[in-house]
Amino acid sequence: MITMAQAQQIETRAEPAQLRAGWPRWVARANTALFTFTAVPAALLVLAEIGILFAGIVGRYVFHTPLIWSDELAGILFLWLAMLGSVLAFQRDEHMRMTAIVSKLDPGARAFLDTVAVAASLAFLVLVVHPAYEFAADEVYVRTPALDIVNTWRAAALPVGMGLMLLVALLRLASVADWRRVLLAVALVAVIITALALLGPVLKPLGNLNLLIFFVFLVGAMVFAAVPIAFAFGLATVGYLTLTTGTPDVVVMGRMDEGMSHLILLAVPLFVFLGLLIEMTGMARAMVGFLASMLGHVHGGLHYVLVGAMYLVSGISGSKAADMAAVAPVLFPEMKKRGAKPGDLVALLSATGAQTETIPPSLVLITIGSVTGVSISALFTGGLLPGIVLAIMLCAVVWWRYRGEDLSQVERATKRQIGLAFVIAIPAIALPFVIRAAVVKGIATATEVSTIGIVYSALAGLLIYRQFAWRRLYPMLIDTAALSGAILLIIGAATGMAWALTQSGFSASLATFMTGLPGGVPVFLAVTIVAFVILGSVLEGIPAIVLFGPLLFPIARQVGVHEVHYAMVVILAMGIGLFAPPFGVGYYAACAISRINPDEGMKPIVGYMLALLVGTLIVAAVPWISIGFL
Known part of the structure; x- marks a missing residue:
């Protein structure tokens, strides 16, 4: 998952962009100090997680002596990494938003709506910082089994992270130079919250109508106003639970903790770092060079290379931003x-981003497995053929x-060169294949x-490709923490909303409703495709x-759809929405990486998106494509 800010920051850097944007000196100094205070431990935590998990593999597989504490320690550090990464993402304006x-x-x-977005984020942080402290204090009665x-x-990572983000919002x-804009934005957010609080006695008797008020109208308004999605989800959930139920606010923190603490999600930062590493070591360039030598002389050859290269690179990095940044230049x-x-x-670059969403080790596959309980290994196996089907459809276009491309000036590579x-x-x-x-x-x-991939890539860069820029490691670690924090905070906030x-x-x-749809499985899958194309464009x-995964996957099982097959349909439909203009943020990310005006791609992308839709329908109609090799 990617944001415009991340796409525009392909050259890794350590400091937030705001430090170079003419801030008042005292604010810039405070922000620099806060950034350093957060970035250094976040970078060290990424390294620590890699070391701990790789040590667990070596201990178990090489020395046949499992480290019983490794997963537990990795889980403790993981929540800290998620929260500190969220702070970095907030400072760098990299939290996902529409x-x-x-x-x-x-x-x-x-500019006014950007200020409103910060004010809304501040409101959420003010409301949850004390419940986060209470949640952490209550955990004093729980002891970890191994350590x-x-x-x-x-659990202290939650109040610390929320508190640091609160400071970032204030800074x-x-x-903002125009204080009238700040006062107006803060006043607008305060008036809305106060009005909802005063309407509390009126809202309670409305029952499920409140779901429409808080999770459709309120969330929709915040998302379209470019409030970061994680904060929009969190603010709506806190408002709904506080004003319409008797649920304590501390429960929201418990659900967020639960959503962000699945150990399987630790693969997110590790695969993000792996994606940055293969680009830095030249491995991606080597793959693209080989494909270009084979197909560069045929009509549309380099376009086929683009499709194939995105398929191969996606099979390594798991991060679309890293994929596109490695291939396009x-x-x-x-x-x-x-x-x-x-x-x-x-x-075509945007279309291949959607096409390769199911290629393991996709972060989306890992997320689906963590929130629905579907086997990650089965998802990794099931995702390979759907990606090929969509690649064939794109190649047909x-x-x-x-078919009439002029290749008179193109020199065919010799067998020796290939x-x-x-x-x-x-x-x-x-x-x-190693992974x-x-x-x-x-x-x-x-x-x-992912740690095996990281060690493998580092050794390949150092010993084989002789391309390893040590000075880029620190910015890469910070990029990893920030992108991971942005993803994990959304997962935590969405878990709280799903629980509500x-x-x-x-x-x-x-x-x-879904099980009562006429037409059985075909209609159910058709509704799913339409729904996730829309959701993918709006929510990423x-x-x-x-x-929606925890809600719809049990229904899919009930109507007789295999969970891996259903996962592939959901991911492909979501990918179309994510990378299709005018709303799909993935399309604008591809434009930013390519340095091409978005208007130029609006017409050509129609044919590619239609091809992806046809491919998705084929995958939906033929379950064997997804589950034939399970």
């Missing part, structure tokens, strides 16, 4: 020389569009396997899956 509407407004209105320490050491408001210059139009390039490119690419091409073999043979779990929906009885009503991928 900017499609706000970006079309005039600069004054856009035998009080669980407060882990961001203090940085290598291929696009040569493709432009051959006459490819910039709009078609960015359209490429063939049609470039062989040399293959030899150079062997270590890079082998990495996806998969480690899981299948039981050497490592889905969480641990479940307690309200909404899930039972939804199950009744991970929030939509975390929120």
Whole structure:
């Protein structure tokens, strides 16, 4: 999952952009100090997690002496990494938010809504910082089984993280030059919250109508106003539980903790770091070079290379931002020389982002497994063929569009050149197979396997490709923590919202409606595709899956749809929404990476999106594509 800010920051950096944006000196100094205070331990935590999990693999598989405390210690540090990463993402303005509407407004209105977004985030943090403290204090009565320490050491990450983000929000408001805008934004948020609080006695008797008020109208308004999605979910959930039920606020913290603490989610930061590592070590460039040597001489050849390269790179990195950043700069210059139009390039890049969402080790697959209980190993196996089906559909469009391409100036690579490119690419091409073999043979779990990939990539960069920029490691670790924090805070907030929906009885009503649809499985899958195309464009991928996955997967089982098959349909539909303009943020991320105006790709992308839709329908209609090799 990606944001515009992340896409525009492909060159890794350590400091938040605001430090170079003309802030008042005292605010900039305070923000720099806070950033350093947060970034250094966050970077060290990423390294610690890699070391702990890899040590667990070595102890269990090499020395046959399992480290019984490794998973527990990794879990304790993981919550701290998630919260400190969330603080970094907040400082760097990298929390996921929908900017499609706000970006079309005039600069004054856009600046005001940006300030409102910070004020709304501040309101959420003010409301939860004390419940977070209470939750951590209550954990003093719980001791961890292996290390035998009080669980407060882990749970304290919540109040510390919330408190630091509260400071960040205050500093961001203090940085705004126009104080009238700040006062108006804060007043607007305060008036809305006060009005809802005064209407509390009126809201309680409304029953499930409150779901519409808080989780449709309120969340919708905040999302379209570009409030970060995690804070929009959190603020609506706190408001709903506080004003319409008797549930204590501390319960929200418990649900957020539960959502962010699944150990399987530890794969998120590790695969993000792996994606950055393969780009830095030149492994991605080696793979693309080999594919280009084989197909560069055929009509539309480099377009086929783009499709194939995204498939292979996605099988390593798990991060779409890393995938596109690794492939586009290598291929696009040569493709432009051959006459490819910039709009078609960015359209195909965006389409391949959607096409490869099911390729393991996709972060979306890991998220689905963590929130629905579906086997991660089964999802990794089931995701390979659907990606190929969609790749074939995209290649059909490429063939049609470039069947008359002029290749008179293109020199065909010799067998010797192809062989040399293959030899150079062997270590890079082998990495996806190493990762998969480690899981299948039981050497490592889905969480641990990323550390094998990291060690493998580091050794390949140091010993084989001789490309390892040590100075980039620290910025990469910070990028990893920030992106992971943005993802995990959304998962935590969406878990709280999903719990509130479940307690309200909404899930039972939804199950009744979905199972009562006429037409059986085909209609159920068709409704799912339409719903997740819309959700993917509005909420982005991970929030939509975390929120609705626990509700819809049990229904899918009830109507007779295999859970892995259903996961593939959901992910592909969501990917279409995520990467299709005008709302899909993935499309604008591809434009930012390519440095191509979004308007140029609007027309060419239609054909590719139709191809993806046809491919998704084929996957939905033929379950064997998803479950044939399970």
